[in-house]
Amino acid sequence: MTKLEAVIQPARFEAVKDALIEIGVEGMTVIEVRGHGRQKGHTEFYRGREYIVDLLPKVKIEAVIPDAMVDKAVTTITEAARTGKIGDGKIFLSRIDDAVRIRNDERGENAL
């Protein structure tokens, strides 16, 4: 099993979510986050007040998926989240040893 963490533009979230559901990724955790990578912040003004926008809004999607689905999920996310501009986000992948479904104690991929 693989844990997939995708940090994407909020505006692309619905497209990414729908695309993931379409390929069979049904369980996911979504977190509203702020951050930046190479896309650094900038300064804005409103009525003379300065707003330093150094941490930009992003949406983080977390999902644990069977290994067989990883490539497809990554492709799906990149296609749905890509705008071609700086700040489109990142995908992180990491190994997961086991999973437990609390309701009935199912283990491994059966618990996903």
Added chain:
Amino acid sequence: MSSEPQPRGLSSSGSPIPNQPADGGLRNFYRQEFDRVHRDFVATGSGLAALSDRTRLVDKLALTLWEQHLPSRPRCGYALVALGGYGRCELFPHSDVDLLFLTEDEEKRDQIKEGVSSICQQMWDCGLRVSPSTHTIADCARLNQENIEFTLSLLDCRFLAGDRLLFDGLHEKKLPELIAREADTLLQALSSITEARHHRFGKTIFHLEPNLKDGPGGLRDCHVSRWIGMILALVAGNKPEVVGSSKNAAASAVLEAIEFLSSIRCHLHYRHNRDDNNVTWSAQEELAARGIGTGSGPLSPAEWMRLYFGHAKAVYHDSGQLLKQVMEGRSSLYRSFQHWRSRVSNSEFSVVDGRVYLQQAASARDAEAVLRLFVFVAKHGVALSAEAERRISEAHLRLVETMPQDQSLWPYLRDILTQPQAANALRAMHSLNLLTHALPEFEAINLLVLRDLYHRYTVDEHTLLAIDVLHQLKIDGDEVLRPFAELLGEVEHPELLYLALLLHDTGKGLEGSDHVYSSLQFTQTAVKRLQFPEEDARMVAFLVSSHLEISSTMRRRDIYDPGTVAELADKMGTPERLKMLTLLTLADIKAVNPDALTPWKAENLWRLYAATANHFDRSADIAGLDAGASRGAVERIIGLHPLRRSEILHFLDGLPQRYVLSHPAEQVVQHFRLSRQLATEVVQLQLQPHSGQCELTVVTTDRAGLFRTLAGILFGWGMDITKATAFSNSSGVVVDSFYFKDRFRTLEVNPSERECFLRSVRDILLGEAPLEKLLESRLRGDRQPVKLAVGTRIRHDNECSARNSLLEIVTQDRPGLLHTISSTLTEEGCSIEVALIDTEGPLAHDVFYLTRNGNKLTSEQMRDLEWALAGELSDSLPTW
């Protein structure tokens, strides 16, 4: 204190308890009897009977184990006592069983320790969730501040077995003494606990998936009423009597509600096989389909929920009234607060103990007097007295018949909507079935349950909460929401915003339709009936029809993309619409559920607002009257004067979109008419009231220093300019508008001064009188202390406009500021092509579109200008 209520007997089919029950035998006995009680409940649907049956079953079990492990003698010094729901004989199928092992002293407590442990262990083994406690009678006679709930649970104590005299000592003597001694503390604690519990549920009964036990209007509220009644009876030296706040029809409604809620909670326990009291959507479907609690067979889930809300309302109202009465009567602090409130009484309404009464009984039959009552409630935050509610209910038919429906209703509705406690006043109206008669469009969402993953409340309650969200902005002090609170203070017509909120979801009541479209239809019907002026009607319709626009942009678009911002600005049309829709969006999101408006969302909303507001300021010189929203505005203007179409288009040629979109069509036509008179009189003036201020419009031919001169004249007359705009068309006709406060009430107090003022403006503009003379007296003594310092910031942008250089100034507002700035601009050789002047408290925010000799300013010229302005504005007072 429970006066030993007798659980109803087990039915004749109840099994006898085994004589020598082994563990397994006792467990089987309990299981069989538990199942039988369940079957009886399914057959009869009576929750109260099921509670009594289970109580008796647990009694049998407890007594059997007591005899096994702690056989009693008449004066053994210990007793078995039922507490809480068990003491009340209200054991729901999976409720905890609260047991008190009462001892006369600590020695006895140690003696029975082993027996207590065995009894509890075996009850656990039978599947009962036992909550045991062992206390001496002295422990019980003391108030433990850390565990006031224990003393409250003693109110429901019931003797089961053991030393009867010991129990009587507690029940008849020690406990009444404790209650009498600590009544104030107990009532205060009960009030605080209840307040905190209600707060967890957003202080409303109108949840889509309510909690039957702890939610407002749930069974815990019934217990609160019961405990208050018992405490008051004991304080008075009487036998505790279990009643609600009244013994009339309301009390009967509460009893019916208790029966209903008990049946539903039983059903939920059996359904979920645990102590789960949430009426989930699937549970609602099942309860409705089986007609549980209806007394009339199956209902639709929506109808069933309406039935539930009716019962919850009776309970919530009863316990709330009782709690208020008690706290009012006992707290000196509350009394002094209420004394202040009583001073708000007037010839129509009196406030006694925080409740408002009608001075004349006949007023309850007068629809306008009743509407004034709701305005009073919205203003002062007082609750309707039970008597006022009763009188209004009795006169309901007449009120419905005489309720104003047309423009005579709007002043009342407006006054309610704009007062701080608007939501409570509207709830009171709604509760008395008057809101839907005043505003029939609201009927469609009355107690409407719509199921989605986000909304927690019924649609009507969501709407009222949204109105409350905006009012709370002014007092919340939440740092994230502070900018929105300031924004609300800038809205020119908040009443239109509140009305739009009241109507924004009415379309949800029409099944299968696009709710935004349906809400717009309802809105148009409402504003037509209320006979709104066209501009106001259009504003409310815009807000309702666009109420998802900003949240949709936040969700689907990159809010930092200039294209997104420009598109949103185009949809909004004017900064005022943007402000109002931003606030409506904030309120709409926050009223979905307590967690819906995360700081993340609030910050994104603010940034999108700020970027779009900045876009408006940076694009104010864009013409293009045939594009987007301005095309419709132009057609509306021409529609008012169709025979002058080509002349109007000539007048509008060169004027920016901002001018057309930010002025009502009627006003643009007035400007057009003034421009046609320029051939005979080169200065055309119009002075009229505007939102509590004055508006001076000057239509004339463009000339150097015009804006500076006008700002100087107003300063010379002591006027405080709060807003101003300056636009010009391709033919060199200028339309300058100044909104100002008449600080010394010169024009108001002396009607003749109005003509004098206009003559002064005309003479100075025509060069027939000197401006300097007018300014002399003002410059001598008009100095005011600065209350809140605002730092000066000057920024320029040479990229945002193809023709003009943009200059933005934020500085401390002060008398004559605009004259100071515009004089400096003139002295530096600049022409003001467009000016957008605004103030917000102590802050002045001015945006100028400038040219010099018909061109943009060079970098060097702009730097010189900024230096000159910085020199002028660095002092806190004008420096001419």
